[in-house]
Structures are given as structure tokens and as C-alpha cells.
Amino acid sequence: MSDLLARHRAVMPNWLALYYNEPIEIVSGKGNRVVDANGKSYLDFFAGILTNMIGYDVAEVRDAVERQIATGVVHTSTVYLLRGQVELAEKIARLSGIPDAKVFFTNSGTEANETALLLATYARKTDQVLAMRQSYHGRSFGTVAVTSNRSWKNNSLSPLNVHFLHGADRHLTQFRGMSDEQYIAACVDDLRHVLATVVGGDVAALIAEPIQGVGGFTMAPDGLFRAYREVLSEQGVLFISDEVQTGWGRTGSAFFGIQNHGVTPDMMTFAKGLGNGFAVGGVVARGDLMDNLHAVGLATFGGNPVAMAAANATLDYVLDHDLQANAAKTGAIIIDGLREAAPRLPVVGDVRGKGLMFAVELVGPDGSPSPELAAKFMEETKKLGLLAGKGGLYGHTIRMAPPLTLTEEEAREGLGIIVTALENL
The missing domain is CATH 3.90.1150.10 (Aspartate Aminotransferase, domain 1)
Incomplete structure (x- = not known):
């Protein structure tokens, strides 16, 4: 060793x-x-x-992967029809609860969050984004910009204009001892103050983890993101829920973490557990947002046939059991x-x-x-x-x-x- x-x-x-x-x-x-x-x-x-x-x-996952490999087709890319990709997208769109949902597959959570940020900033025609203090959304240039944890942030350079909100920092003196209701009220007041003072014009989106992963599983009290959503909707600001760690029933009380807040977001990003070890990530979003981009796009490895076989089998196993x-x-x-x-x-x-x-x-x-x-x-x-x-x-x-x-x-x-x-x- x-x-x-x-x-x-x-x-x-x-x-x-x-x-x-x-x-x-x-x-x-x-x-x-x-x-x-x-x-x-x-x-x-x-x-x-x-x-x-x-x-x-897991036999079900192993067998699904072996069946796909046995066809001799381990890769084609998204310029061809991929049956497993379509089948998985149909399941995720249905489970998401997002109206007229469409799905784009990537290789990781970082890439999924990059895609969601692209969709939001394009749709809203602004580079201004809100994120949460102590957050982590990936290690790429764009996702580091919306990451608020100095240990994971290599520089301050950014393609985005980001402002960070309270919501998972109840240990701070000004919030200590507050009830959930008091803390939510204080955070909403701060959000309104941010929108009135530090942003210039339109904001593209809020991106948030329902439970912060790298942040040490810190979490906003249930209902905070519903209260945030109500304020943001007044200005048409989109909401992206980063479900890379909280998706697929892990919280026990909801299938996606954001559902604990009584919110259906405009987009959700996912990765990690869906492939049970195979590289799968993606975004599920409102169809109008997903279809809105004008440039041609594809994913060389997103929707890979072997990864899709693993992910379909994994999601079926989660639901069936x-x-x-x-x-x-x-x-x-x-x-x-x-x-x-x-x-x-x-x-x-x-x-x-x-x-x-x-x-x-x-x-x-x-x-x-x-x-x-x-x-x-x-x-x-x-x-x-x-x-x-x-x-x-x-x-x-x-x-x-x-x-x-x-x-x-x-x-x-x-x-x-x-x-x-x-x-x-």
C-alpha cells in the first residue's frame, strides 16, 4: 500500500x-x-x-450493464437516438413535478450545475445570480463562482455576478436562539434588502442545495425556500435546486430535497447516486427554459448507453423497493x-x-x-x-x-x- x-x-x-x-x-x-x-x-x-x-x-444493476455491453455498443453520443436516455428522461420528468419538463444528461454534478446556470442566465439575459453562504456546487469556473466555502474556492474570478444569502448559518450571533419562523423572517428581510441594494436590474436565478453537502449537511429550516421563492417570483427570478446529494429519496421525507420546502423549482440538477457508481448527471427543467437556447448543442458522453442502463436499473430499484x-x-x-x-x-x-x-x-x-x-x-x-x-x-x-x-x-x-x-x- x-x-x-x-x-x-x-x-x-x-x-x-x-x-x-x-x-x-x-x-x-x-x-x-x-x-x-x-x-x-x-x-x-x-x-x-x-x-x-x-x-x-447489485444484481439488477450489474445485469443491466452487462446486457448493454453485450450488444457491443458502449458509446454512440447524443447525435443518435438513445433508447435508454429517453426512457430515463421520461421517468425523471415525471418524478420531478416540473411542468412540461425536459431533461439534459451530463457526466457530473459540476457539469449539470454549469448547464443550469447557462439556461438561467440566457433566459433572463443577466449574469446576476443568487446563491447560499457555505454552498458548494462544483469545481469548474462557473460553479466555483456560486460556491461559498473558502476551502473549496480557488479564486474570485467569475463569469457571474454573485450575491450570497443567509439560510444555513444559524450559528451566527445575530441568528442564535431564533425559532424557525423568526429565522425565516430574518432571512427573507435580508433577501429583500439584497434585491433593493446590491443587485443592478434583473437577477437570473437563485441556486441552492436543500441540504448543503460539503457544508457539512447544514440546512435551511423547512419552508425557507418557499418563502424565498415567493419573493423571487415577484421579479421573475428563477429557482435552481441542486439535488446532487439530496435526490432520489435520500432525505426520507421527500423524493427530492426541495420538496421538503413545499416548492417546485424551475430546474433541478442531479448526479452522484443515480448511476450507483456510473457517471451520470443532468438537469431537469421547464421545457420552455430547456428549449430556449439558440445554439446547437450535444453531449459526447452525457446519456452514454452503459451509464443509462445503470441509471435506469438503479432508479427502478429505488422505486420498486x-x-x-x-x-x-x-x-x-x-x-x-x-x-x-x-x-x-x-x-x-x-x-x-x-x-x-x-x-x-x-x-x-x-x-x-x-x-x-x-x-x-x-x-x-x-x-x-x-x-x-x-x-x-x-x-x-x-x-x-x-x-x-x-x-x-x-x-x-x-x-x-x-x-x-x-x-x-
């Missing part, structure tokens, strides 16, 4: 993050567990950064258990989550964020046989999102490991 690590460092960029003091190579997986090159087994609570949505070695309900049930076991344990664990600053998307903030004796404890927690859970992830504005938040196929027994097992690791800090 040390040889592979040395080779990695010789040819890969030094900003390419690796977890653990001694990084692991995952060589096999089955169900919701993976095995590393040393033969150690782990219960996977990070799912390849929320991507292996229904676990590993009602994994949204399973996320609600197994997520409650873990979140309720963590909240019950938190009062006796001084390192825990906060526990939050919805469904199988939950986080623990780690703090020092004075209550300040502790990235050091987060790093130690990662080593503890690795030792105990569980994979977790890190995030948060200060790198002090443990974020976890197991496959939606997690069993109740595995949920209790994972909860036990997490609590033990917290006790050992």
Missing part, C-alpha cells in the same frame, strides 16, 4: 484529497460493505461520497440515537440530518469547531470498521450518508460504532 501511495503522490496533484493517515484502497464490495487491499471489511457510511446509492454488487421509506426508517434509528447520546458527549456540538443524510459537529472544550477531533474520529471509525466523511465550513463536521439499502441491523451497528468512536475522542 505504501508503494501505491508513493506512486499516487508522484503523478496526482497534491490538492487531491485522501482520507486517513494511511489511505486505503477499496478492492471489493457487497451489499453495504467494502473490503480494502489488506482484507479489512468496513460498513460503508459514505457510499463513495453519496454515489453508491444502493450499495455494491421504496427506498425513500427505508431511508426515513433507518435514518431515524441513527439520528435519534445520536441525539440521545449527545448530551453525555462533550465533543458533540450538534447533531443534524434528514433520512440517511446526517452529521455530527465536533467541538473543543470551549465549544469552538475542532477539525483535529474530526480527523481523530475518522481514524477511530476506520479502526472500528466504518467509513465516514468530513465536511463543514471549518472541517470539523463528520457527514455520513449510507446506501439507501441500509438495514435496521446495520443502522444499529453503525450507530454503535459512531458512539464508541465519539466516546474515544
Whole structure:
């Protein structure tokens, strides 16, 4: 393993993050567990950064991919008809609830968000965009512009004129102790003030994650985006929901995260879990917005036949097995258990989550964020046989999102490991 690590460092960029003091190579997986090159087994609570949505070695997905590969056609591009692409688009359009929806497939969430921003700025004929503080929408030039987390933002250069809103920052002094209703009211007042003071003319769109991924699963209280939408609609401002991490039933309480706010957006972007490890991303949007572009377009790899086979099988599996309900049930076991344990664990600053998307903030004796404890927690859970992830504005938040196929027994097992690791800090 040390040889592979040395080779990695010789040819890969030094900003390419690796977890653990001694990084692991995952060589096999089955169900919701993976095995590393040393033969150690782990219960996977990070799912390849929320991507292996229904676990590993799923027969339905494997068989669909093998059937497509057996045809000899692994790629044609979108200049030809792609049956799997059309079938998947029909399902997503129906599930989205967006009127007259159309779908464009990409390879990643970054590319999906770039496409949504293009659609919005073209339709509204302005480069002004609203985004949320602590957000993350990708690593490309345009998506970095709407990212509001300094750890993930390489420069201030931007093709967009962006203003950032409150909504996931209740830890700040001016909001601390507010009820949901008070906080929503304060955020709406601030939005109106932004629209009255710092923007010049029309705004293209608000882009927002219903639950912030890299931000450490911080989230606006349910109803905030409905209140924002009401204000924005007064000026025709579009709403883009970034569902890259919150889509397909992960929150348990809704199939898409924005539905927890009672909102149907103009566009939703998606990626990660839909292909269960195969590269699939995309945008589902109102048909008039999608059709509005005047230039010719295509996607060389978007809608790839093999990826579409995997995505169709994955989405069918999620729906056929009602994994949204399973996320609600197994997520409650873990979140309720963590909240019950938190009062006796001084390192825990906060526990939050919805469904199988939950986080623990780690703090020092004075209550300040502790990235050091987060790093130690990662080593503890690795030792105990569980994979977790890190995030948060200060790198002090443990974020976890197991496959939606997690069993109740595995949920209790994972909860036990997490609590033990917290006790050992």
C-alpha cells in the first residue's frame, strides 16, 4: 500500500484529497460493505461520497450493464437516438413535478450545475445570480463562482455576478436562539434588502442545495425556500435546486430535497447516486427554459448507453423497493440515537440530518469547531470498521450518508460504532 501511495503522490496533484493517515484502497464490495487491499471489511457510511446509492454488487444493476455491453455498443453520443436516455428522461420528468419538463444528461454534478446556470442566465439575459453562504456546487469556473466555502474556492474570478444569502448559518450571533419562523423572517428581510441594494436590474436565478453537502449537511429550516421563492417570483427570478446529494429519496421525507420546502423549482440538477457508481448527471427543467437556447448543442458522453442502463436499473430499484421509506426508517434509528447520546458527549456540538443524510459537529472544550477531533474520529471509525466523511465550513463536521439499502441491523451497528468512536475522542 505504501508503494501505491508513493506512486499516487508522484503523478496526482497534491490538492487531491485522501482520507486517513494511511489511505486505503477499496478492492471489493457487497451489499453495504467494502473490503480494502489488506482484507479489512468496513460498513460503508459514505457510499463513495453519496454515489453508491444502493450499495455494491447489485444484481439488477450489474445485469443491466452487462446486457448493454453485450450488444457491443458502449458509446454512440447524443447525435443518435438513445433508447435508454429517453426512457430515463421520461421517468425523471415525471418524478420531478416540473411542468412540461425536459431533461439534459451530463457526466457530473459540476457539469449539470454549469448547464443550469447557462439556461438561467440566457433566459433572463443577466449574469446576476443568487446563491447560499457555505454552498458548494462544483469545481469548474462557473460553479466555483456560486460556491461559498473558502476551502473549496480557488479564486474570485467569475463569469457571474454573485450575491450570497443567509439560510444555513444559524450559528451566527445575530441568528442564535431564533425559532424557525423568526429565522425565516430574518432571512427573507435580508433577501429583500439584497434585491433593493446590491443587485443592478434583473437577477437570473437563485441556486441552492436543500441540504448543503460539503457544508457539512447544514440546512435551511423547512419552508425557507418557499418563502424565498415567493419573493423571487415577484421579479421573475428563477429557482435552481441542486439535488446532487439530496435526490432520489435520500432525505426520507421527500423524493427530492426541495420538496421538503413545499416548492417546485424551475430546474433541478442531479448526479452522484443515480448511476450507483456510473457517471451520470443532468438537469431537469421547464421545457420552455430547456428549449430556449439558440445554439446547437450535444453531449459526447452525457446519456452514454452503459451509464443509462445503470441509471435506469438503479432508479427502478429505488422505486420498486421504496427506498425513500427505508431511508426515513433507518435514518431515524441513527439520528435519534445520536441525539440521545449527545448530551453525555462533550465533543458533540450538534447533531443534524434528514433520512440517511446526517452529521455530527465536533467541538473543543470551549465549544469552538475542532477539525483535529474530526480527523481523530475518522481514524477511530476506520479502526472500528466504518467509513465516514468530513465536511463543514471549518472541517470539523463528520457527514455520513449510507446506501439507501441500509438495514435496521446495520443502522444499529453503525450507530454503535459512531458512539464508541465519539466516546474515544
